[in-house]
Amino acid sequence: MDIIESSKRLAAYTAVDNHVKPEHKVIGIGSGSTVPYVVERIVQQGVEANKGRVFIPTGFQSKELIVSSGLGLGDVDQYPTIDVTLDGADEVDSQLNCVKGGGACHLREKVLAEAARTFILVADYRKNVQYLGTNFLQGVPIEVVPFAYAKVLQNLHQVLGSPKATLRMAVKKAGPVVSDNGNFIIDAPFDREKMIDPFTIMAQIKMLTGVVEVGLFCRMAKAAYFGNEDGTVTVRWDDGKIDQVAAPV
Ligand SMILES: O=C(CO)[C@H](O)[C@H](O)COP(=O)(O)O
Structure with missing residues (x-):
C-alpha cells in the first residue's frame, strides 16, 4: 500500500x-x-x-x-x-x-x-x-439546479469574484457531471483573501438563487x-x- x-x-x-x-x-x-x-x-x-x-x-x-x-x-x-x-x-x-x-x-x-x-x-x-485553497485548487464545489447553471456562473464571474468558475464536466460521459440529486456542479476558485473567511463567501454563494448547496463546511x-x-x-x-x-x- x-x-x-x-x-x-x-x-x-x-x-x-x-x-x-x-x-x-x-x-x-x-x-x-x-x-x-x-x-x-x-x-x-x-x-x-x-x-x-x-x-x-x-x-x-x-x-x-x-x-x-x-x-x-x-x-x-x-x-x-x-x-x-x-x-x-x-x-x-x-x-x-x-x-x-x-x-x-x-x-x-x-x-x-x-x-x-x-x-x-x-x-x-x-x-x-x-488556509483553504492551498492544495485543492479546482475551487469550491457548488451544486446548482440545471436550468440555473448559466445564471449562477455569471453571478460567480461578475459579482462574487471567481472569474474562473466552470461547470464540472463528466469523464466517460458527454456533458456535465450530474449529482446523485440530479443537479449540476460548478467549481469556483477564489483568491486567498476570500478563502481566509470561508463563512462569508459560503453565505454569499448560498444566497444566489439556483444554488442548492455549497461545498464549504x-x-x-x-x-x-x-x-x-x-x-x-x-x-x-x-x-x-x-x-x-x-x-x-
Ligand atoms: O467531499 C467529498 C465527496 O463529495 C469527499 O469526502 C472528498 O472529496 C474527499 O475524498 P477523498 O477521501 O477521496 O480524498
Whole structure:
C-alpha cells in the first residue's frame, strides 16, 4: 500500500476507534476514497457491535459500501438525528473549516454533518492546511439546479469574484457531471483573501438563487484526523487543541 493510502487508513482507523462507540446506533457514512477504511474498521468491531446499528449514506457510493459490507442501511429522513458522522474532505483549514464536494456529494454530506451530534473528518496529510485553497485548487464545489447553471456562473464571474468558475464536466460521459440529486456542479476558485473567511463567501454563494448547496463546511466538525507519512496521526479539535497520536494496532 502506498503512503497516501496508508495515511488515509491510519486516519480512518484512529477516528473510528475514538468516536464509534458501542452506544452509537445511528452512524453517518461519508463519500470518497478515505471512507472505505472507516467502514472497514467499523466492520472489524464485529457482528455483535454492529447488530442493531443503522448506517446512513451520503450518496450512491457509500450506500453500496454499507450494503456490500453487510451493515444495516437507513436514510436521514427516518433518522434525522445521527450519533456520529464520519466523512472525508478535500481540504481542512486550521479552524476546521473544510472544502467538500470533490465527489459531488456535498449536499447530502452537509445534511448528514448537520444531523450528527458529532461530525468527524478523516483525511491524509495533504489535506491539512492553514488556509483553504492551498492544495485543492479546482475551487469550491457548488451544486446548482440545471436550468440555473448559466445564471449562477455569471453571478460567480461578475459579482462574487471567481472569474474562473466552470461547470464540472463528466469523464466517460458527454456533458456535465450530474449529482446523485440530479443537479449540476460548478467549481469556483477564489483568491486567498476570500478563502481566509470561508463563512462569508459560503453565505454569499448560498444566497444566489439556483444554488442548492455549497461545498464549504464552516466549523461543523468536532475533530479532523490526518494520517501522516511517518505513521502518526494528527488530530485537530474544534477548541484548537492538536494531538499527535501513534497509529492504532
Ligand atoms: O467531499 C467529498 C465527496 O463529495 C469527499 O469526502 C472528498 O472529496 C474527499 O475524498 P477523498 O477521501 O477521496 O480524498
